[in-house]
Amino acid sequence: MRITKLIVGILMIVFGIWLFVQAITSGFLGLSNYKNVAGGVIGILLSMLFLAGGIIYISTERITSLGGDIACLVLMIIAGVLGFAGGLYNALLLDGIIALIIGFGFFIWHIALRNA
Secondary structure, X not given: OHHHHHHHHHHHHHHHHHHHHHHHHHHHOOOOOHHHHHHHHHHHHHHHHHHHHHHXXXXXXXXXXXXXXXXXXXXXXXXXXXXHHHOOXXXXXXXXXXXXXXXXXXXXXXXXXXXX
């Protein structure tokens, strides 16, 4: 689980940076209508949540308690809700689904390992 948390944490940071660049280019450089700007703001918030989640996973990779997983679960639930709301504006629905899979996946996996 330790190596997986490290790899997923790094991938979340890379995905957060990619999402930030995507939100800036499609959301703010295309200021033609309100939907693009709202999608860009939601994309920037999602990128910050993914960056924070990746940093938490990297920094808590050696810790066996549930603190890091609970913090990331909360961040990913917020990111999932924002992604579903952003799905109305841009293609952020997939980002919300990815956030929920990562958050719940690690939390359930950690619970299952603790109870085994």
